[in-house]
Structures are given as structure tokens and as C-alpha cells.
Amino acid sequence: MSTPITKLVLDFDGTCTRVEQAAAAYLDEYRAGLADHLAVTEEAWAAALDRVRSRSPKIGWMVAGTPSAPAAADPYILAYEAAHHLLRRTGTHGDIPVSVHAKAYAACPAPWREDARSIFETVIGRGIEIWFVSNSGTAYIESRLQEVFQPGDPLRASVKVQSDAGKFKVCELPWEDDPLLDAAARDLFGRIPPAFPSAELGRPIYLRRGSYFHALSRVFGGNFDALRATLFCGDIWELDLAMPRLLGARVHLLDRAPPFDTCDYERRALAAEGEWAKGGVELTSLLEWL
Ligand SMILES: [Mg+2]
Structure with missing residues (x-):
């Protein structure tokens, strides 16, 4: 010691x-970037974010297949989990490209x-x-x-x-x-x-x-x-x-x-x-x- x-x-x-200061702008940009993959209204997005928040930390960030952090620990994790929740809810096939995060992340630096x-x-x-x-x-x-x-x-x-x-x-x-x-x-x-x-x-x-x-x-x-x-x-x-x-x-x-x-x-x-x-x-x- x-x-x-x-x-x-x-x-x-x-x-x-x-990150909390960049969160609102990032989450809006992320939702806008989803448009090519998943149609999400503002209301549906807000509801999905709330749902993930309400279940974190029992549910974790599953980006690599295994829970690795509380699902609402930061805006980037939260957006990923909310988008994947919506993919499952809507039965949408395919995944969301990493570029959706990358673009929003670059546009809204914390x-x-x-x-x-x-x-x-x-x-x-x-x-x-x-x-x-x-x-x-x-x-x-x-x-x-x-x-x-x-x-x-x-x-x-x-x-x-x-x-x-x-x-x-x-x-x-x-x-x-x-x-x-x-x-x-x-x-x-x-x-x-x-x-x-x-x-x-x-x-x-x-x-x-x-x-x-x-x-x-x-x-x-x-x-x-x-x-x-x-x-x-x-x-x-x-x-x-x-x-x-x-x-x-x-x-x-x-x-x-x-x-x-x-x-x-x-x-x-x-x-x-x-x-x-x-x-x-x-x-x-x-x-x-x-
Ligand atoms: Mg960190």
C-alpha cells in the first residue's frame, strides 16, 4: 500500500x-440519426429512455452481449439501450450502425x-x-x-x-x-x-x-x-x-x-x-x- x-x-x-451537460443534445442527435434504421417519434424516444432509466442498474449495457455497466450510467449507454429496446419492441431486424453514435458523439462534445x-x-x-x-x-x-x-x-x-x-x-x-x-x-x-x-x-x-x-x-x-x-x-x-x-x-x-x-x-x-x-x-x- x-x-x-x-x-x-x-x-x-x-x-x-x-456528460450531463451534453446529454440532451446528444440524445436528440442520436434519435435523428436513427431515422434511416428505425422511425422513432420524440414521444416514443422519451418513453424508451424513461423505461431504460427505470430498469437501470438491474439491466446493464449489453453492447458486447454481456451486461457491462448500469444501462443509464451515461447518455451514450442510455441511447444504445433505448434504441435496442425499441428495435426489439418493434420487431425490427438488423442492428443500428455504430455511426449513429459516432455522429452524435462528434456533434455534441461533452x-x-x-x-x-x-x-x-x-x-x-x-x-x-x-x-x-x-x-x-x-x-x-x-x-x-x-x-x-x-x-x-x-x-x-x-x-x-x-x-x-x-x-x-x-x-x-x-x-x-x-x-x-x-x-x-x-x-x-x-x-x-x-x-x-x-x-x-x-x-x-x-x-x-x-x-x-x-x-x-x-x-x-x-x-x-x-x-x-x-x-x-x-x-x-x-x-x-x-x-x-x-x-x-x-x-x-x-x-x-x-x-x-x-x-x-x-x-x-x-x-x-x-x-x-x-x-x-x-x-x-x-x-x-x-
Ligand atoms: Mg466514464
């Missing part, structure tokens, strides 16, 4: 951005948290490297970082992006040889249980997130001993923090703002981790670890 922190692994949306820049500066000033590990694309996050760091800012070199992590994929590691996934790394992953049961949720919390683990292998250069010196910060317990905590890392859960509020089971999971886990409302709460 006394190992000094040398890396901070950050989630992007909701953790460093205010603003950075106001304290992001100052927190990055403090963290980097303590000699800690920042890594973004997110489901969003690496190129997208790098472009958003230009809003925080002016060209030539020396701090930018201490912020790395290892994105397209697919944290929502509950899956095994790729079987192909990969120098970053040596026998020790595969053994570590192999010891992760498939899931924690949760009577409260009525579904398990799935843990074997092979795609996320693979992204972390790139952050650590294949040396997972680095987990002990790494702090993870995210806004969704299952998606961002449950697996890293199980692997021995310290974790920090940021509160989600209404209407995407952090769930009680997430707070209880955090509290159960004792000194290995903290939480807060703003990014500044991270500084408690330093």
Missing part, C-alpha cells in the same frame, strides 16, 4: 468531462471538467504519468486534449492515450502471441473470477474484461507489477474500477451527476475496499491520494 503512485489511469467521459487542467498539472508535478484508457478512440481523445494543452505545452508529453479499450467487452484475452501478454500476465488474468454475484442487482458484476486488460498491458509495457503503483479513476464501478481493484490497484470513483447518478451498489462496493478505494464529487478529490 505504501508503494508510491507513479501512474494515474483515467477514464475519459464522465470522469474528465461533464465539456471538460473545469478543474481538469489544474489537476493534470498537479498530478504531473508530483512525477506521475497520466494515461487515458477509455472506450473512446485514441485520435478523438488526443484531439480533445488540444483544448487543455496549448501547442508546445511541456506537460502534454506526460499525458498518454491508450484508448479504444473496449472495457465493455467481457471476454478472454486474444490467443495470439503478444509480447505484452507473457505467461505472468496471462496467469494474472487467468486468476480473475468470471463475476461477482450480486443479489441486489439480480445479475452478476462481470470481471474478466480481456479487452481492458489488453489495453492495460500496453500502458504497463507488459509488466503488471506496475498495478501496485497505479491509481485508477473512473465514474462507473463495473466498467472502470472493479477489475483493476481486484488486480491490486488503488481506485477512485467520481460521482456521476444527475440524471446519471452513481448507484448505491457502486458506493457499497467502493466502501468494501477500505483504504484501497476512495471517491469524490470533483476531480480535485483525487489529490487525497497524493
Whole structure:
């Protein structure tokens, strides 16, 4: 526990951005983008969103076939689940192309948290490297970082992006040889249980997130001993923090703002981790670890 922190692994949306401020515009754009695939009136869309909200977190984000996060944890997950609910309700065949999300996401960027820049500066000033590990694309996050760091800012070199992590994929590691996934790394992953049961949720919390683990292998250069010196910060317990905590890392859960509020089971999971886990409302709460 006394190992000094040398890396901070950050989630992007909701953790460093205010997704609630972009939510209304994003959800409208998403609905507009559905038109070629599924006719949805404003009323039907609002009703579908409400229905998903009312069933979350018992129902989860099923984008990769297995529940991976509360279905109403952020606007992107909510839109996906509402659209798929409508596909099923209307018996519509086929799927909704990822481009519907991509277009709405690009059109309605969530603003950075106001304290992001100052927190990055403090963290980097303590000699800690920042890594973004997110489901969003690496190129997208790098472009958003230009809003925080002016060209030539020396701090930018201490912020790395290892994105397209697919944290929502509950899956095994790729079987192909990969120098970053040596026998020790595969053994570590192999010891992760498939899931924690949760009577409260009525579904398990799935843990074997092979795609996320693979992204972390790139952050650590294949040396997972680095987990002990790494702090993870995210806004969704299952998606961002449950697996890293199980692997021995310290974790920090940021509160989600209404209407995407952090769930009680997430707070209880955090509290159960004792000194290995903290939480807060703003990014500044991270500084408690330093
Ligand atoms: Mg997030």
C-alpha cells in the first residue's frame, strides 16, 4: 500500500468531462440519426429512455452481449439501450450502425471538467504519468486534449492515450502471441473470477474484461507489477474500477451527476475496499491520494 503512485489511469467521459451537460443534445442527435434504421417519434424516444432509466442498474449495457455497466450510467449507454429496446419492441431486424453514435458523439462534445487542467498539472508535478484508457478512440481523445494543452505545452508529453479499450467487452484475452501478454500476465488474468454475484442487482458484476486488460498491458509495457503503483479513476464501478481493484490497484470513483447518478451498489462496493478505494464529487478529490 505504501508503494508510491507513479501512474494515474483515467477514464475519459464522465470522469474528465461533464456528460450531463451534453446529454440532451446528444440524445436528440442520436434519435435523428436513427431515422434511416428505425422511425422513432420524440414521444416514443422519451418513453424508451424513461423505461431504460427505470430498469437501470438491474439491466446493464449489453453492447458486447454481456451486461457491462448500469444501462443509464451515461447518455451514450442510455441511447444504445433505448434504441435496442425499441428495435426489439418493434420487431425490427438488423442492428443500428455504430455511426449513429459516432455522429452524435462528434456533434455534441461533452465539456471538460473545469478543474481538469489544474489537476493534470498537479498530478504531473508530483512525477506521475497520466494515461487515458477509455472506450473512446485514441485520435478523438488526443484531439480533445488540444483544448487543455496549448501547442508546445511541456506537460502534454506526460499525458498518454491508450484508448479504444473496449472495457465493455467481457471476454478472454486474444490467443495470439503478444509480447505484452507473457505467461505472468496471462496467469494474472487467468486468476480473475468470471463475476461477482450480486443479489441486489439480480445479475452478476462481470470481471474478466480481456479487452481492458489488453489495453492495460500496453500502458504497463507488459509488466503488471506496475498495478501496485497505479491509481485508477473512473465514474462507473463495473466498467472502470472493479477489475483493476481486484488486480491490486488503488481506485477512485467520481460521482456521476444527475440524471446519471452513481448507484448505491457502486458506493457499497467502493466502501468494501477500505483504504484501497476512495471517491469524490470533483476531480480535485483525487489529490487525497497524493
Ligand atoms: Mg466514464
